[in-house]
Amino acid sequence: MEGLSKALARYIVSVRYEDLPEVVIAFTKLCILDYFGSAISGAPTKPVQMMDAMVRDMGGNPQAAVVTGGSTSVMNAAFVNGAASHISELDDIHKASIIHAATVVIPAALAVGEWKGRSGKELIEAVVAGYEVCYRIGEAVSPSHYYYWHNTATCGTFGAAAAAAKLLGLNEEQMVEALGSAGTQAAGLWEFIEDGAMSKQLHPGKAAMNGVISALLAAKGFTGAKKILEGRRGFFNAMSEDYDVSKITDGLGKQHKIMENSFKVHASCRHTHHAMDLAIELKKERDIQPDEVESITVNTYQVAINITDNEEPDTVYAAKFSLQYCTALALVTGEGGLDQFTEEALWDETIRAVMKKVHVASVPEIDRAYPEKWGARLVVKLRSGEEIVKETDFPKGDPENPVSEADLVRKFMRMAGQTEGIHPKDFSEKVLELEHIDDVRQLMAPFAALEPMAE
Amino acid sequence: MEGLSKALARYIVSVRYEDLPEVVIAFTKLCILDYFGSAISGAPTKPVQMMDAMVRDMGGNPQAAVVTGGSTSVMNAAFVNGAASHISELDDIHKASIIHAATVVIPAALAVGEWKGRSGKELIEAVVAGYEVCYRIGEAVSPSHYYYWHNTATCGTFGAAAAAAKLLGLNEEQMVEALGSAGTQAAGLWEFIEDGAMSKQLHPGKAAMNGVISALLAAKGFTGAKKILEGRRGFFNAMSEDYDVSKITDGLGKQHKIMENSFKVHASCRHTHHAMDLAIELKKERDIQPDEVESITVNTYQVAINITDNEEPDTVYAAKFSLQYCTALALVTGEGGLDQFTEEALWDETIRAVMKKVHVASVPEIDRAYPEKWGARLVVKLRSGEEIVKETDFPKGDPENPVSEADLVRKFMRMAGQTEGIHPKDFSEKVLELEHIDDVRQLMAPFAALEPMAE
Numbered sequence: 001m002e003g004l005s006k007a008l009a010r011y012i013v014s015v016r017y018e019d020l021p022e023v024v025i026a027f028t029k030l031c032i033l034d035y036f037g038s039a040i041s042g043a044p045t046k047p048v049q050m051m052d053a054m055v056r057d058m059g060g061n062p063q064a065a066v067v068t069g070g071s072t073s074v075m076n077a078a079f080v081n082g083a084a085s086h087i088s089e090l091d092d093i094h095k096a097s098i099i100h101a102a103t104v105v106i107p108a109a110l111a112v113g114e115w116k117g118r119s120g121k122e123l124i125e126a127v128v129a130g131y132e133v134c135y136r137i138g139e140a141v142s143p144s145h146y147y148y149w150h151n152t153a154t155c156g157t158f159g160a161a162a163a164a165a166k167l168l169g170l171n172e173e174q175m176v177e178a179l180g181s182a183g184t185q186a187a188g189l190w191e192f193i194e195d196g197a198m199s200k201q202l203h204p205g206k207a208a209m210n211g212v213i214s215a216l217l218a219a220k221g222f223t224g225a226k227k228i229l230e231g232r233r234g235f236f237n238a239m240s241e242d243y244d245v246s247k248i249t250d251g252l253g254k255q256h257k258i259m260e261n262s263f264k265v266h267a268s269c270r271h272t273h274h275a276m277d278l279a280i281e282l283k284k285e286r287d288i289q290p291d292e293v294e295s296i297t298v299n300t301y302q303v304a305i306n307i308t309d310n311e312e313p314d315t316v317y318a319a320k321f322s323l324q325y326c327t328a329l330a331l332v333t334g335e336g337g338l339d340q341f342t343e344e345a346l347w348d349e350t351i352r353a354v355m356k357k358v359h360v361a362s363v364p365e366i367d368r369a370y371p372e373k374w375g376a377r378l379v380v381k382l383r384s385g386e387e388i389v390k391e392t393d394f395p396k397g398d399p400e401n402p403v404s405e406a407d408l409v410r411k412f413m414r415m416a417g418q419t420e421g422i423h424p425k426d427f428s429e430k431v432l433e434l435e436h437i438d439d440v441r442q443l444m445a446p447f448a449a450l451e452p453m454a455e
Numbered sequence: 456m457e458g459l460s461k462a463l464a465r466y467i468v469s470v471r472y473e474d475l476p477e478v479v480i481a482f483t484k485l486c487i488l489d490y491f492g493s494a495i496s497g498a499p500t501k502p503v504q505m506m507d508a509m510v511r512d513m514g515g516n517p518q519a520a521v522v523t524g525g526s527t528s529v530m531n532a533a534f535v536n537g538a539a540s541h542i543s544e545l546d547d548i549h550k551a552s553i554i555h556a557a558t559v560v561i562p563a564a565l566a567v568g569e570w571k572g573r574s575g576k577e578l579i580e581a582v583v584a585g586y587e588v589c590y591r592i593g594e595a596v597s598p599s600h601y602y603y604w605h606n607t608a609t610c611g612t613f614g615a616a617a618a619a620a621k622l623l624g625l626n627e628e629q630m631v632e633a634l635g636s637a638g639t640q641a642a643g644l645w646e647f648i649e650d651g652a653m654s655k656q657l658h659p660g661k662a663a664m665n666g667v668i669s670a671l672l673a674a675k676g677f678t679g680a681k682k683i684l685e686g687r688r689g690f691f692n693a694m695s696e697d698y699d700v701s702k703i704t705d706g707l708g709k710q711h712k713i714m715e716n717s718f719k720v721h722a723s724c725r726h727t728h729h730a731m732d733l734a735i736e737l738k739k740e741r742d743i744q745p746d747e748v749e750s751i752t753v754n755t756y757q758v759a760i761n762i763t764d765n766e767e768p769d770t771v772y773a774a775k776f777s778l779q780y781c782t783a784l785a786l787v788t789g790e791g792g793l794d795q796f797t798e799e800a801l802w803d804e805t806i807r808a809v810m811k812k813v814h815v816a817s818v819p820e821i822d823r824a825y826p827e828k829w830g831a832r833l834v835v836k837l838r839s840g841e842e843i844v845k846e847t848d849f850p851k852g853d854p855e856n857p858v859s860e861a862d863l864v865r866k867f868m869r870m871a872g873q874t875e876g877i878h879p880k881d882f883s884e885k886v887l888e889l890e891h892i893d894d895v896r897q898l899m900a901p902f903a904a905l906e907p908m909a910e
Contacts, residue, residue, distance in 0.1 A: 050675040058528035061514030073513035148693035184654045187642040191680040191689035198678045220505040223653045225646040234646035238603035
C-alpha cells in the first residue's frame with residue numbers, strides 16, 4: 001500500500017493557485033491577515049522579546065523579516081514569527097484537530113517565500129497545503145494525542161514543513177523526506193500549562209522552525225523515514241492511543257480544509273462569544289442606553305456556565321472569563337476586542353452597572369445541542385416594558401457563522417494599530433490583494449524596515 | 456515533594472572541578488578525545504555535509520567552530536558537530552540508558568564553552584554533569600521508551616541543556632527552566648531505521664541544538680515546565696510505559712555515571728569485539744603467521760551467533776557483521792579500526808584464507824552469562840599441534856574491561872588522521888591536558904581555521 005507521506009506529498013505538489021476556488025483564495029488571505037494581527041500584537045510581549053533576543057545573539061543572514069523588526073535567517077524568522085502570533089489568544093483554531101494552524105504554517109511560509117522571492121499566489125498555495133496537512137494529521141490522532149501533546153506544535157510541524165517545502169519547489173520524493181524529518185522532530189508537551197510557562201510560545205516557534213529545517217534539508221537530498229506517520233515506530237504509534245488513517249486520505253485533494261478554520265473576533269474566552277455577538281448585534285440595530293435596561297438574561301449550555309459564571313471579576317484576565325462582564329461590555333461598547341479589555345474598562349461604572357443586571361443560566365434545549373452547537377439566547381428587558389430576544393447557535397467566526405472580511409479587517413486594525421512603522425490600512429489592503437504581489441518581500445518590507453524593539 | 460528538575464538542577468550547579476576525583480577527570484578527557492575522533496571522521500560524510508550546507512545558507516555570528524571547518528553560531532555549531540560524531544559508528548555508549556552521550560552533550564558544551572571563553576576545567580565540569588543527567592533520565596525510562604524513541608536524541612536533549620546551562624553559569628532556578636524547555640523539545644523516532652534514513656544524524660544534531668536553545672532562553676528569563684519529567688502531562692508519562700523515578704535521584708551527586716561509559720575500539724558490530732580482542736592480544740603476544748594456523752574456533756553466546764555468523768561477507772558493511780571475517784582480520788592485522796575495514800581488506804587473500812578456518816558456535820556456559828557478560832573463548836589450533844586458548848567476559852571498552860589511554864589515543868589518531876589542518880598528535884595532547892587550557896577557543900582554533908569542505 002502507498003504510504004501516507006507519499007499521498008500527502010502528491011497532494012502538496014499538486015496544489016495550484018489556478019485550481020483554487022475563489023472563495024478559498026479569499027478565505028486564505030483572511031487567514032494570513034488574521035495571522036499578522038496576532039503576530040504584530042504579540043511582538044512586544046516578554047516571551048517573544050526573549051526569543052527574539054536569543055536569535056539576535058546567534059545572528060543569521062538577513063533573509064526574512066521578523067515582526068519584532070529587522071531581518072534574520074529563514075530559520076530564525078520562522079522561530080520568532082511563530083512565537084509572536086500565539087500569545088494574544090486571538091489566533092485562529094480548527095475545532096476538529098484542535099490546531100492553531102496560522103501560528104506555525106504561515107511564519108514558515110512567509111520566511112521561505114520572502115527568502116526565495118516567491119509570489120503572493122505561491123504563498124497562498126503553500127498556506128492552503130500547510131493547513132490541509134496539519135489539520136488532517138491532527139484529526140487522525142484525535143482525541144488521545146491531545147492529552148499529552150500540544151497539537152499545534154506536534155502536528156503543526158508537518159504543516160510548516162509542507163508549506164516551506166511547497167515554496168522551495170520540492171518534488172514528491174523530496175516532500176516525503178521532508179515530512180519524515182518533520183515527524184521525527186515533532187515535540188511539545190502540555191506539562192507547561194501547570195506553571196503557565198512560556199513553552200506556549202516556544203512550541204509554535206519551534207514547530208515553524210523545525211518545519212523549515214525539514215524542507216531545507218530535503219532540498220539538499222537529506223532523507224527521512226518514508227512512513228513517518230503510520231510506520232511501526234512512527235508518529236501515530238508512538239504518540240497516540242488510537243488513530244484513524246482515513247482522516248489523512250479521505251477526500252484529499254478534493255476539499256479545502258482551510259475552510260473549516262474558526263476565527264476569534266473577541267479577546268475573551270470562546271464560551272462568552274455567543275452572548276457578546278448577540279449584544280453587539282443589538283447595539284448595532286438600536287443604540288440602547290445603559291439606563292434603559294431593566295435586566296439581561298443569558299441562557300446557554302452548562303459548560304459555558306461552569307467556566308464563565310463570574311459576577312465580580314477583579315482582573316482583566318478574569319473579566320475575559322466572566323459571561324456577565326463580557327455581555328455588559330459588548331452591549332455598552334458594541335465591541336469586544338483587545339482594546340476593550342483594559343484595566344480602565346474593568347472598573348468602568350457604566351459597564352459595571354449593566355453587569356449587575358446580567359443573569360446567566362443553563363437551559364436544557366441549548367445544553368442538549370452542545371458541543372455541536374455553542375448556542376445562547378439573550379433576553380434584554382427594558383424599563384419601558386419592552387423585551388428583546390436574540391438567539392444564536394454558533395459564535396461568530398465558526399465556519400457555520402462566518403465573520404465578514406470587514407469584521408476581520410477591523411480586528412486586524414485593532415491588533416496592529418499600535419506598532420509604529422506599520423500602517424494597518426495599507427498593510428491589510430496589501431494582504432487582501434496578495435495575488436497581485438509579485439514577491440513576498442514587498443509584503444514583509446515594513447517589518448524589515450522596523451527598528452528592532454529594545455529588549 | 457521536591458521536583459526532579461529541582462534535584463537535577465541543584466546537582467548540575469554543584470558540580471565543581473575541584474571536587475572531581477582524578478580518575479573521573481582523566482576519564483572525561485578521554486570521552487572528549489573520543490568524541491573528536493568520531494566527529495572528525497564524520498565531518499566529510501554526506502549527511503553531515505548536507506546539514507552543514509544548510510546552516511551555512513542560514514548564516515550566523517562566528518561564535519563557535521565546526522568540525523567541517525570555520526565558525527558559525529552556537530546553535531548551528533551544536534547542530535553540525537552533534538551530527539558529525541554519530542555516523543562512524545565508533546562513538547561511546549552507555550549500556551543501561553542506551554545513550555550515546557558524547558554526540559549530544561559534548562558539541563553543546565564545546566559551542567557554549569568556546570563562545571563564552573570558558574576554561575578546560577569548566578568544560579570538564581559541564582561534560583560530567585551532562586552525561587550524568589542524560590544517563591539518569593535514560594535509565595528512568597528504560598526499557599519501554601526505547602521502543603519508539605531514540606534515547607540519544609530524546610534524553611540527550613536534557614544532557615545537552617545541562618552542559619550548556621552549566622557553561623552559561625545558570626543558577627538553580629534558571630536550570631529548572633532550561634530542563635523544562637529541553638523536555639518539551641525532546642524528539643526523535645526510531646521509524647527512520649526502516650529506511651536507513653539520515654535522521655540518525657539529524658537526531659543528535661537537533662538534540663544538541665535544542666539543548667543549547669533551552670539554556671540560552673533560560674539565561675534570558677524564559678520559563679518552562681517545572682516538573683517536565685514527572686508531571687502529569689510531562690516526559691515520563693507521555694513517552695514511557697513504565698518509569699523509575701529513583702533512577703534520577705538515587706546516589707545523585709555521590710557518584711559519577713560517566714565512569715559507566717563504554718568505548719568502542721573496533722569499527723564493527725559490538726558482538727564481534729570479544730573475539731577480535733582475543734585475536735589481537737594473541738597477535739601481540741606472538742606473531743603467528745596465517746599459514747601456521749590449522750583452525751580457529753570462536754565460542755560465544757547465542758545472540759552473537761544470530762547476528763554475526765556470516766561465512767561469506769561480500770560488502771565492507773557485511774564484513775563488520777561477520778564474526779568469521781572480523782576474527783580473521785584481527786589475527787592477520789592485529790587491529791580492527793576504520794582503516795582495517797576497507798574494500799581492499801575485504802577481498803584480501805590472506806585474510807580470506809584465515810576466515811575459512813574460523814568456526815563459530817554458541818556454548819551454554821557463555822550463553823548463560825549473557826547479557827551481563829558478553830563473553831567469548833578463542834581456540835587457535837596450529838599445524839604444529841599446539842593449541843592456544845584465550846577467554847574474555849567483556850569486550851574491551853566496557854567499564855569492566857577498560858581500554859587504556861594509549862588505546863584511545865591510537866583510535867583517535869586513526870580516526871582523525873585524514874583531515875588536513877588537524878595534527879592528531881598535537882590535538883590529542885591538548886585534549887589530554889585540557890585542565891591547563893584557559894579558553895576552549897584554543898582547543899577549537901584548528902577547526903575554526905579549517906577551510907570549509909566543498910559540498
